[in-house]
Amino acid sequence: MFSPIPFQLFGLLIVSFLVLRFLYKSSLLYVLSKWWRWFQDACHVYQFYKVPQFNEHMQENQLYRKVSAYLNSLASVEDSDFANLMSGNKSKEINVGLDPDRPVSDTFLGARVVWRNEKSEMDGSRALVLKVRRTDRGRILRPYLQHIHSVFDEIERKEVRLYVNTEPERNGWWRSVPFNHPATIETVVMDSDVKNKVKSDLESFLKSKQYYHRLGRVWKRSYLLYGSPGTGKSSFVAGMAKFLRYDVYDIDLSKVSADSDLKMLLLQTTNKSMIVIEHLDRFLAEKPTAVSLAGILNFMDGILSCCGEERVMVFTMHGKDQIDPTVLRPGRIDVHVHFPLCDFSAFKSLASSHLGIKEHKLFAQVEEMFQRGSSLSPAEICQIMISNRTSSSRALKAVITALQLQTSAENSESGRLSKNASGRGPEESGETKSFFNGESVHMMKDLGKLYGLLRMRSRRKSSDDMDLAEKENSQHGTSLATKL
Template sequence: MMTMGETWGSLGSAMATIMFVWTMYKNYFPPELNGQIIRYSQKIKSFIHPYIQITIPEYQGDGFERSKAYIAIERYLDKNSSKQARRLKANVVQDFESVVLSMEDHEEVTDEYKSIKLWWSSSQDIPNRQSISFYPREDEKRYFMLTFHKRHREFITKNYLKHVLDEGKDIAVRERQRKLYTNNKSENWYGYKRSMWSHVVFKHPATFGTLAMEPKKKQEIMDDLITFSKAEEYYAKVGKAWKRGYLLYGPPGTGKSTMIAAMANLLKYDVYDLELTAVKDNTELRKLLIDTSSKSIIVIEDIDCSLDLTGQREKKKEQKDDKNENKDPAKTEMMKQMEENKSSQVTLSGLLNFIDGLWSACGEERLIVFTTNHVEKLDPALIRRGRMDRHIELSYCGFEAFKELAKIYLSIESHYLFAQVGLLLEETNMTPADVAENLMPKSTAEGADFCLERLIKALEQAKEDARLKVEEEAKVKAEKEEKLRANKEEDEKEKGKQDTTVDEVKNT
């Protein structure tokens, strides 16, 4: 049975044959008759074949990458393919966790949009000649063909196709196998299989539901993220690139990396973990940015430790130059080249352009996240509003965060020991990671009472350790002050002896 597209294609071929025959013999007819034949043939063709066909090939341009439009249409048609097509292809995605069905070649499905009926067919061109190729696309050229009535031409090209592409992209994002990327050194960037980024499947279990944080603050962050993900028109309206910066700061163990994982799981974004020390210079940094995808989070962890971004590098270089001043010139030059080759030349200016310069608008719907344990060390220009739009402090565990952890790890929302835990949390500093470790049952025999008592003991020990540390620091400080005082007295006595000797010499 012929499909809709094949039927109209056959009719079109028949008309083309008639026109070809007429072209061969048209010289035997008067010019005025030829004109009438042309007009009538066009009317007959329009009457017999009042449909328009649009072809979307799988590969475009240089043919090295599948067309994004083709991929989006493929995902859009999946929902119709499984219900209508008789022959289907099964693709396993999500690390063997789900199967996506799509129509096989030369199948056809129908679609309806705003009461307009359309036909989609999947086809494949196979060359007549045999060839050996490293690239399958040279031998098999697949494409989708859309067929619709010509009276809907303007509406289909302006509205329907945009609807299909947008819906296909959304489906791909919802069902894609999300990845965690890290950047490679530039030596691995070139060749047919260039690899600026290496990746693994991102399957971190953290969510905002399992995050130890004060509920109100947690909800504010979630609302901000969701609002950002739906704000494409707003960002276009105000003339800003569709991106947002987050600065996560606080002591080690307070959940900065876990917060990033929760963000990615909430928005279903990929994560790009950017290691600045592996980036040679500002140009490479821009290339890495261009090679990231939309709907992603670009992360620079411990940014205060990643590079010297506030002029310290130049000071260190000057110090090294001073040390090498009196050494062999040839050896000094060799050491200098080795140092330049192994160290990153990314500057503060280059990083600022990466965040919100012209190149930052090369993608859309992206979060840029910095983490640091020492926010006071960062250059103010790096973290000002507009670059890091939201500053989130992740501090030591408070009582509200503890209750969230107790709900997660012990499945309880109240207990008679909660009050004692709350008092101890106010008197000492313990990270959410340490609190969670004490709350986690080590065996099935350990109930809520046992885990809470263990946490109380740990808090009391931490309190005692903090007290001893303060006393030790005070003792060391007192000893230093006593030593300074003794040295000062000794210096004064020595100076007095010297003055007496000078006076005796003068009198003599």
């Protein structure tokens, strides 16, 4: 005799049977759909279109870039085999990307098309291949490409990218990441009149395409940002890029091995882009270098500059006094913007943004220090305020101490130079020591580090002044010899 099956077990068997039947039907439908697709492909004649990554001049094909961005935005990418999962710009954001050599389908005006990203065996470059039925080609091809352009424009308005040059034999000429720098032109502390003039110049440039063409000039604009380290040049570059909504191409000249490579980097930048070379004066002072001065000049305004339009070139320098005048002539540099050390007006702006104060009883003492000739870079003052942001009084006292240390460092350096010349040095003063009474230990450590940095900056400044004096004396002696 068989024992009766418990009701719970019977219910479990029924559920298992239904699940297995569903999976069988689902898998069967999947196989049938693949067979039907194969049958359709066999019955229709297809036309193939290739979108190469580079053109015959090794310039980046902008259509390849647009199609890539469009395909990665499709929901059907998630259904593609081996789709790539990548973290997004925001926390907990996950993006799905198209895997190379895997097909992805799209539907437009009732027609189905298939894209595949293929790699060339000849030179390793990639190409996007479009497969479309011949019967649909005349009806959808051009409208479909216009649709891709429109979607790409929407994507571009949302994201600015930062490109950096790499070793071309391994990674191509450029690598990019999303450009999420928080700085804007408004947040950079600088003279308001200068800031407004730069913004007005950029706005005028954006509207001047026909004007440049009527003059027979390339539609581009070049800026020189010069000033001491920490005065806001790099932040202003980021603000310009966000203001223009241009991609940023940051060129590291130390990674460029020849003038020809510099030309290739320029050729593979896009329209509506900002091309940035920082610390150009430091690079020009290094000898020998892989890139020549002639290569730099051709990069700035040579014949290759006509291979793209609506570009802004930005160069940053510590100072321009010892730069070859041919680098700075009009046409190569259109706008010169000086970034000075912090003055009292800039200090008040920093105090307002970093500490939330418009006035304070210590402002008079800070203003007096600036009037005596003490100066710090905006970055140095910002760091002090950020470290002491919980107490505005402590932050202002730390700024005053740093200004005194800066003056002490310069006096010490000038005294050292004077002692080297005359054998005597200045008498030591205890004023700076007495100022530390009542300050915390951690503040003294931070200011001690700052003091060392200020001494290094003062020595570098003195060394530059001595080099400039020697250069002027040498030129003066040469001119006297010529006269004689």
